[in-house]
Amino acid sequence: MAELVAAGFVVATAFGSQRVARGFAGPLAATVAAILYILWLSLMEGEGGQSPVVYNALMLLAATATLRAVERRGGLFASGAVAMGAVGVALQIKYAVLPEGFAFGCILLWLGWRERVPLVRLAGMAGIWVGLALLPTLVAFAVYAGLGQGEAWVFANIVSLGGQAARPLADELEGLATCVGILSPLLLVIGFGRPWKNIPAERRDGFRFLLVWLAVSGIAVLGYGRFGSPHYALPVVLPSVLVAAPALARWHRGGIAAFVLAIGAAGQLVLALSERAKGGAAEAQAVARAATLARGCLYVYDGYPALYMMTHSCLPSKWVFPGHLNTQDEASAAALGVDPVVEIRRILRQRPGAIVDDYPRFAFGNRATRAVLKAVLARDYHLVACVPTGASRIRLVYRPGPGVVPANCPSAAVLDR
Numbered sequence: 001m002a003e004l005v006a007a008g009f010v011v012a013t014a015f016g017s018q019r020v021a022r023g024f025a026g027p028l029a030a031t032v033a034a035i036l037y038i039l040w041l042s043l044m045e046g047e048g049g050q051s052p053v054v055y056n057a058l059m060l061l062a063a064t065a066t067l068r069a070v071e072r073r074g075g076l077f078a079s080g081a082v083a084m085g086a087v088g089v090a091l092q093i094k095y096a097v098l099p100e101g102f103a104f105g106c107i108l109l110w111l112g113w114r115e116r117v118p119l120v121r122l123a124g125m126a127g128i129w130v131g132l133a134l135l136p137t138l139v140a141f142a143v144y145a146g147l148g149q150g151e152a153w154v155f156a157n158i159v160s161l162g163g164q165a166a167r168p169l170a171d172e173l174e175g176l177a178t179c180v181g182i183l184s185p186l187l188l189v190i191g192f193g194r195p196w197k198n199i200p201a202e203r204r205d206g207f208r209f210l211l212v213w214l215a216v217s218g219i220a221v222l223g224y225g226r227f228g229s230p231h232y233a234l235p236v237v238l239p240s241v242l243v244a245a246p247a248l249a250r251w252h253r254g255g256i257a258a259f260v261l262a263i264g265a266a267g268q269l270v271l272a273l274s275e276r277a278k279g280g281a282a283e284a285q286a287v288a289r290a291a292t293l294a295r296g297c298l299y300v301y302d303g304y305p306a307l308y309m310m311t312h313s314c315l316p317s318k319w320v321f322p323g324h325l326n327t328q329d330e331a332s333a334a335a336l337g338v339d340p341v342v343e344i345r346r347i348l349r350q351r352p353g354a355i356v357d358d359y360p361r362f363a364f365g366n367r368a369t370r371a372v373l374k375a376v377l378a379r380d381y382h383l384v385a386c387v388p389t390g391a392s393r394i395r396l397v398y399r400p401g402p403g404v405v406p407a408n409c410p411s412a413a414v415l416d417r
């Protein structure tokens with residue numbers, strides 16, 4: 001279901017981007033820009049419905065409304081209301097859109113100043129815009145507060161962000177280089193094509209807005225500072241394809257076809273390599289079969305969070321996303337609101353009916369929670385299944401009590417490394 005919802009947002013974003021790009025390029029180039037947006041998702045691990053896949057549609061709506069105001073094709077107040085309302089909803093998907101939303105708001109204020117809107121009136125408009133941007137967040141907080149969980153909401157959405165630990169700089173730089181490499185074909189099209197050179201005079205202000213959006217999205221990604229997966233740079237793709245469209249409009253059809261086919265083939269190769277390294281549907285089903293319980297809860301220490309749904313298991317903890325308790329990033333009460341060692345001990349005291357782990361171990365794993373798990377597995381559990389999910393990766397399924405370890409499982413000595 002989540003994938004179907006994400007696919008709907010992808011289609012909506014592609015359709016909207018085609019309409020925006022058509023104002024700066026011909027219909028063919030605009031359609032190509034929309035297609036490239038879809039294809040780039042596969043290059044950047046966006047095929048699983050990561051948050052930018054959803055909120056990009058909302059940010060495109062906000063950008064389109066702001067663009068109308070920039071080009072004087074719509075009333076300033078109404079355009080700003082639509083833009084900030086869309087930003088507000090996007091904020092409830094992920095706060096990473098805040099820099100882009102702030103930039104759109106500043107542009108709207110500058111437009112009001114440029115049009116000599118009286119200061120008092122402009123301040124009133126700004127107040128309403130800010131209110132619309134904050135409204136979804138305030139509603140979410142009010143709902144949680146009404147349930148007696150207001151403090152938990154504040155911690156999860158605001159306080160915990162400061163408790164996350166940074167990964168080694170060298171690893172983040174490697175991830176950044178990967179993101180830049182994946183985006184480089186689009187950036188080269190923009191850099192060498194210089195699309196701003198052939199924009200009609202009446203659309204130049206609008207195109208400058210697209211350039212500002214692209215710059216802000218890039219700065220926001222850099223400011224976030226996490227590059228463990230290429231999907232963190234997905235927000236840059238949307239303004240990039242829009243800016244690239246006028247450059248693509250000057251290409252011969254053969255060149256456009258070759259470029260689209262090359263990106264499409266590269267995306268399919270990335271998906272195939274990802275499935276080979278991580279496993280696909282068949283492997284996920286095999287792990288789920290091995291971990292399905294007649295009663296009791298499954299505990300996924302390291303593995304697919306979707307296993308809880310696939311096995312119809314109860315949840316052993318509030319912190320069911322494996323990364324909460326098994327990574328260095330959140331290895332503190334400041335990040336989680338609970339000591340991860342205390343929480344994993346509590347989970348294991350409940351004697352989960354099955355435990356899922358992974359081998360080889362994650363390089364940035366939480367050593368303290370790993371040590372607790374290792375001791376309990378050695379004392380109270382045995383391996384019942386080892387499902388290869390790639391050339392060198394295995395999902396491990398444990399059940400309580402003694403038992404015969406399957407022949408295809410790594411030895412205890414190997415797992416102890």
